[in-house]
Amino acid sequence: MRRRIQRMAVLVMAVGMLISGCGKTAEQQEENAKKDKTSEAVSEAVQSDGTEIAEDMQPGENHILVAYFSWSGNTKTIAEMIAEETGGDLFEIVPKEPYSDDYDTVVDVAKEEQNEDARPEIDGTVDNWDSYDTVFIGYPNWWSDVPMIMNTFIESYDFTGKTVIPFCTNGGGGFGNSLSTIEEEAEGATILDGFAVSGSKAADAEEDVKVWLDTLSFPK
Amino acid sequence: MKKKIRIILDLTMTVLLFFLMGYQFWGERAHEWAGAAMFLCFILHHMQNIGWYRSLGKGVYHANRILLIIADLLLLLAMAGLMISGIMLSRHVFGFLGIRKGTSFARVLHMVSAYWALVLMAFHIGLHLAPMMRMGKRYIKKKSVELALCGIGLLWAAYGLFTFIKRGIYQNMFLQNRFAFLNYGESKLAFYGDYLSIVVFFAVVAYLMNCLLQKRSIRSWNREKSKNQ
Numbered sequence: 001m002r003r004r005i006q007r008m009a010v011l012v013m014a015v016g017m018l019i020s021g022c023g024k025t026a027e028q029q030e031e032n033a034k035k036d037k038t039s040e041a042v043s044e045a046v047q048s049d050g051t052e053i054a055e056d057m058q059p060g061e062n063h064i065l066v067a068y069f070s071w072s073g074n075t076k077t078i079a080e081m082i083a084e085e086t087g088g089d090l091f092e093i094v095p096k097e098p099y100s101d102d103y104d105t106v107v108d109v110a111k112e113e114q115n116e117d118a119r120p121e122i123d124g125t126v127d128n129w130d131s132y133d134t135v136f137i138g139y140p141n142w143w144s145d146v147p148m149i150m151n152t153f154i155e156s157y158d159f160t161g162k163t164v165i166p167f168c169t170n171g172g173g174g175f176g177n178s179l180s181t182i183e184e185e186a187e188g189a190t191i192l193d194g195f196a197v198s199g200s201k202a203a204d205a206e207e208d209v210k211v212w213l214d215t216l217s218f219p220k
Numbered sequence: 221m222k223k224k225i226r227i228i229l230d231l232t233m234t235v236l237l238f239f240l241m242g243y244q245f246w247g248e249r250a251h252e253w254a255g256a257a258m259f260l261c262f263i264l265h266h267m268q269n270i271g272w273y274r275s276l277g278k279g280v281y282h283a284n285r286i287l288l289i290i291a292d293l294l295l296l297l298a299m300a301g302l303m304i305s306g307i308m309l310s311r312h313v314f315g316f317l318g319i320r321k322g323t324s325f326a327r328v329l330h331m332v333s334a335y336w337a338l339v340l341m342a343f344h345i346g347l348h349l350a351p352m353m354r355m356g357k358r359y360i361k362k363k364s365v366e367l368a369l370c371g372i373g374l375l376w377a378a379y380g381l382f383t384f385i386k387r388g389i390y391q392n393m394f395l396q397n398r399f400a401f402l403n404y405g406e407s408k409l410a411f412y413g414d415y416l417s418i419v420v421f422f423a424v425v426a427y428l429m430n431c432l433l434q435k436r437s438i439r440s441w442n443r444e445k446s447k448n449q
Binding site: 103104107108111112114115144170171172173174175176177 | 244247248309311315320321322323324325327397398399400401402403404405
């Protein structure tokens with residue numbers, strides 16, 4: 001009898017372990033992602049000069065650029081939401097040599113570019129760069145960092161005095177290490193709190209994008 | 221002396237395990253070197269315990285021994301998965317190998333085997349905890365203190381189960397996520413507190429399972445003996 005009880009106990013524990021793997025939903029992830037965002041939001045928000053720049057603003061002129069690189073379309077979706085909300089101009093960072101449509105291939109290529117510290121060439125340039133005060137920079141998280149083409153982009157322009165606002169789509173790693181890369185690359189820029197969203201939720205992120213934009217004060 | 225080295229190595233591996241689980245906190249370079257160090261410790265650990273493999277074919281297979289063998293072989297598998305994928309993904313330590321293909325697969329393999337290794341390593345610790353517990357018992361004379369410590373251990377384990385579920389670790393283990401959720405902004409204390417609790421949970425489960433099965437094995441062995449006499 002005792003032996004049977006013991007056998008049961010072991011069985012119950014084993015089953016318990018298995019069951020413990022079946023009770024959580026995507027909501028939890030979302031909640032975590034929000035937490036991630038708020039904690040990221042504690043990064044540097046230097047906005048004291050924001051009002052000053054706003055005074056220089058010419059009425060009727062647009063001072064906002066939304067520059068983004070998108071492979072799957074998720075980042076593009078967010079970029080368009082931001083452009084619509086802020087009235088900014090869109091600029092898509094298009095590689096001269098297009099990336100493969102195959103996910104696994106792109107993953108390999110992205111890794112190799114990162115290993116080689118590559119600077120993939122960009123097709124096209126931003127017109128009237130000097131007229132923009134605020135630059136939103138959007139990209140997917142590739143290997144816990146910006147895709148290397150973002151380095152090419154940032155290095156191609158003078159960011160001194162600009163306000164930079166990053167946004168990023170990802171699988172669960174948030175910004176990864178990309179914020180420090182942007183900080184290093186965009187020398188002389190003021191970097192505001194960014195927005196990171198899971199790629200699968202990009203299409204439904206409109207409300208979150210609005211809420212985030214409302215918390216920022218940047219030259220318009 | 222040999223015993224001391226053994227304990228130091230075991231502790232080093234435990235510390236490395238926690239360091240490696242917090243990939244998002246320490247940067248890629250440190251992660252790779254810690255991984256390489258774990259690889260080395262893993263080999264040393266095997267050299268020390270090579271007798272375990274030698275004895276595999278010998279003796280009687282009691283239930284607790286079977287449990288131990290299954291758990292340890294699974295751990296071996298997870299570790300192999302981690303080392304192979306880790307080398308494939310490495311850019312700082314093994315970058316000179318120039319592995320260019322299959323990084324997408326390697327990433328997923330690394331993620332899945334990392335969380336399995338966490339659970340199995342905790343289980344492994346738990347299964348080998350009995351001698352340490354006996355040693356501890358020698359120092360604790362009062363029954364009330366012993367009971368209190370047991371209570372704390374069980375409560376801690378319960379919290380570990382809670383946070384294991386809350387953090388959705390099983391989702392990474394069973395590939396319900398293509399990407400693990402890494403919170404770069406989280407406090408290290410909260411992260412490591414939770415991961416330590418998860419290790420405590422699986423170690424306690426393994427320890428209790430081992431105790432129960434061991435008692436059973438001893439009893440059946442005694443019964444056999446008395447029957448033969």
